[in-house]
Amino acid sequence: MKNINQILRENFTKEEIKKIEAEAKQDAIEYMALKEVIAKEINNYITTNKISFKDVKEKLETSTSQAQRIVSGKSNFTLETLIKVGNLIGKKPKIIFE
Numbered sequence: 001m002k003n004i005n006q007i008l009r010e011n012f013t014k015e016e017i018k019k020i021e022a023e024a025k026q027d028a029i030e031y032m033a034l035k036e037v038i039a040k041e042i043n044n045y046i047t048t049n050k051i052s053f054k055d056v057k058e059k060l061e062t063s064t065s066q067a068q069r070i071v072s073g074k075s076n077f078t079l080e081t082l083i084k085v086g087n088l089i090g091k092k093p094k095i096i097f098e
Helices: 004-011 014-049 054-060 062-072 079-089
Strands: none
Touching: 004 014, 014 054, 014 062, 014 079, 054 062, 054 079
């Protein structure tokens, strides 16, 4: 079985691979930044409104481990999760492409 590097080398030039890697790195940076913003919003809401983690978990309708990942900014968010977070903190998510 071939690994990803072998497949890339067979199908792309070195320059193309560098471009793909740079784009993937930038995407990862932007994704991590978004997760951090969401976690910060949740934590600000928790602190300001003095709600318990149990309340957060129940409002997000998720497991304890998933709620922990969401609150810590380590979760992979779906659109459904973003809507639940918005409902939790009383804000509507808005996606803007810049």
